[in-house]
Amino acid sequence: MNDVDRLFREYHEPLVRYLTRRLGDRDWADEVAQETFLRAMRQETVVSERAWLFAVATNLVRDEARKDARRRRRLELLREQARAEEAVEPEPLAIERAQEAALARKALDMLAERDREALLMREEGLDYAEIASALELSIKSVGTTLARARRRLVDAYESLQHGGNRVGGVARGTHAAS
Amino acid sequence: MQHLDEGTIHAWLDDALAGDEAAAVAKHVAECGDCAALVAEARGMIVAAGNIVAALDDVRGGVIPSSTPARATAGQSSQTSLWRRLHFTPARAALAATLLVAVGSVLTVRRAGQGDDQRIPPASTVVAPIIAQPTSRPSSPQPQAQTSAEVAHKVAPAPSPTPSNVTSSNVASAPAIASPPASRALNALAAKPSSGVADAQQIADSVRSATVDRVAAAPAASANAPAVAVTGAAKPSADSIRVAPERRAKVTALEEVAATAKTSALRSFAAGPSVEGCYEVRIDSASSSVAGILPRFELTSNSGVRSVTPEGHPDSTAAVGRWERVTPNVVRVRFAEAREQQPLTLQFGSTSLTGRAGAGDRATNVAVARIACRR
Numbered sequence: 001m002n003d004v005d006r007l008f009r010e011y012h013e014p015l016v017r018y019l020t021r022r023l024g025d026r027d028w029a030d031e032v033a034q035e036t037f038l039r040a041m042r043q044e045t046v047v048s049e050r051a052w053l054f055a056v057a058t059n060l061v062r063d064e065a066r067k068d069a070r071r072r073r074r075l076e077l078l079r080e081q082a083r084a085e086e087a088v089e090p091e092p093l094a095i096e097r098a099q100e101a102a103l104a105r106k107a108l109d110m111l112a113e114r115d116r117e118a119l120l121m122r123e124e125g126l127d128y129a130e131i132a133s134a135l136e137l138s139i140k141s142v143g144t145t146l147a148r149a150r151r152r153l154v155d156a157y158e159s160l161q162h163g164g165n166r167v168g169g170v171a172r173g174t175h176a177a178s
Numbered sequence: 179m180q181h182l183d184e185g186t187i188h189a190w191l192d193d194a195l196a197g198d199e200a201a202a203v204a205k206h207v208a209e210c211g212d213c214a215a216l217v218a219e220a221r222g223m224i225v226a227a228g229n230i231v232a233a234l235d236d237v238r239g240g241v242i243p244s245s246t247p248a249r250a251t252a253g254q255s256s257q258t259s260l261w262r263r264l265h266f267t268p269a270r271a272a273l274a275a276t277l278l279v280a281v282g283s284v285l286t287v288r289r290a291g292q293g294d295d296q297r298i299p300p301a302s303t304v305v306a307p308i309i310a311q312p313t314s315r316p317s318s319p320q321p322q323a324q325t326s327a328e329v330a331h332k333v334a335p336a337p338s339p340t341p342s343n344v345t346s347s348n349v350a351s352a353p354a355i356a357s358p359p360a361s362r363a364l365n366a367l368a369a370k371p372s373s374g375v376a377d378a379q380q381i382a383d384s385v386r387s388a389t390v391d392r393v394a395a396a397p398a399a400s401a402n403a404p405a406v407a408v409t410g411a412a413k414p415s416a417d418s419i420r421v422a423p424e425r426r427a428k429v430t431a432l433e434e435v436a437a438t439a440k441t442s443a444l445r446s447f448a449a450g451p452s453v454e455g456c457y458e459v460r461i462d463s464a465s466s467s468v469a470g471i472l473p474r475f476e477l478t479s480n481s482g483v484r485s486v487t488p489e490g491h492p493d494s495t496a497a498v499g500r501w502e503r504v505t506p507n508v509v510r511v512r513f514a515e516a517r518e519q520q521p522l523t524l525q526f527g528s529t530s531l532t533g534r535a536g537a538g539d540r541a542t543n544v545a546v547a548r549i550a551c552r553r
Binding site for chain 1: 183184220223224228230232487488
């Protein structure tokens, strides 16, 4: 495809962010994004660019995750440990943010794969048609999928939060309503 | 029309329904209280889920490739203020103000002791009795400032780095709204008269009001104002003008403090309050525990409106918007995200900050709190 420069400029950032959120690993996300754009180069035509890119990236993640989930998990843990050891930000806020991120990661991992992907794609601004196309859903079911994903994510986050890991309150803050 | 299902509500809020279907949903929501409550809950759920997802970016700025042009506003780095580069924190602000007061007081007391009386306050100035308290202020605020900084750190992470924003009256929420704990804590912080940060600014404000001889327009805050209350509105008596040397020394010292902040303060007074900073908005909802949480956002002159994280850090992953000043005291904020299309109106009073979201009959009072920005 000739237009890969434009494609890269336009979609690299959201794609890497989507993948980073999905994988919890920026380096891995970069690798997958790179592979995605390589495939785009080989592709003759791409009809719905963003949906196509996100679909390919999502499938790459799924394939790779299936192939060597355990190895990846171990690398991920090692990387997290290294990051924690390298962390120089002594502020309590940095710790709180890390705790929030860890809770958010746990909560996200508790979602069904499709719900998680739909939600992350939506957060990247994909519209319902693009999400439906990328995940091979009907457009009608995207709303239901997102509603379920959001509710489960918030519930999971809150249950984790109330399970003794109370932090600054990403989801609902310190909301006091009934 | 039967009640709306959750998927339809989310699709509607995500602006994913066709025109006629969206119109039918809107009509139904306007007529059906149950569905309106569901919509409110779904709206909160959408924002809450977005916040959780954003929290995944534990180093938010690092998630975005640095070469990306979209978010990196050209020239932004070069416009980083000196305050920001100096990491001007509330504790440092309070400490600096305290030291300034202390040093000024000491110097002036020495001068006053040598019979230097040329800097007696203007005749229209009344020094409130409380100023006659022993000269404990220069030495005492430091622990208070630390306490205040700790509270600010926990509750409203830190004030925005510009000194004009380091003021307790910036932290307020609409009284009509049931305040969540954070807002209550912020209110408590705002009303805390012994706060070092607030003290420093209030002292400066008080002296400024004497300097510019304007009518004090903040009764609630002034009632709580600690230690020094100077107003040009009261009629002075001969006795009140005849102040003790140590009082004169203190007022003179405070004038020196005020002089440092006077220029910016006067500027903001003339052009309406400074609105740049970070805000948290909450819509009261009795129907749901998650309803009505809007994104925290920052108003800047350069980039308009942008989202910030709960700690006040710019959130590079969230959408931006724009704002306009309707009158010197009223600002209208529009979010770029489809789900936050309704404008938010902020009204800056002398002692309060109130907000309304929506337009016309569908506007709702919202609780607005100014939170601290952090970089």
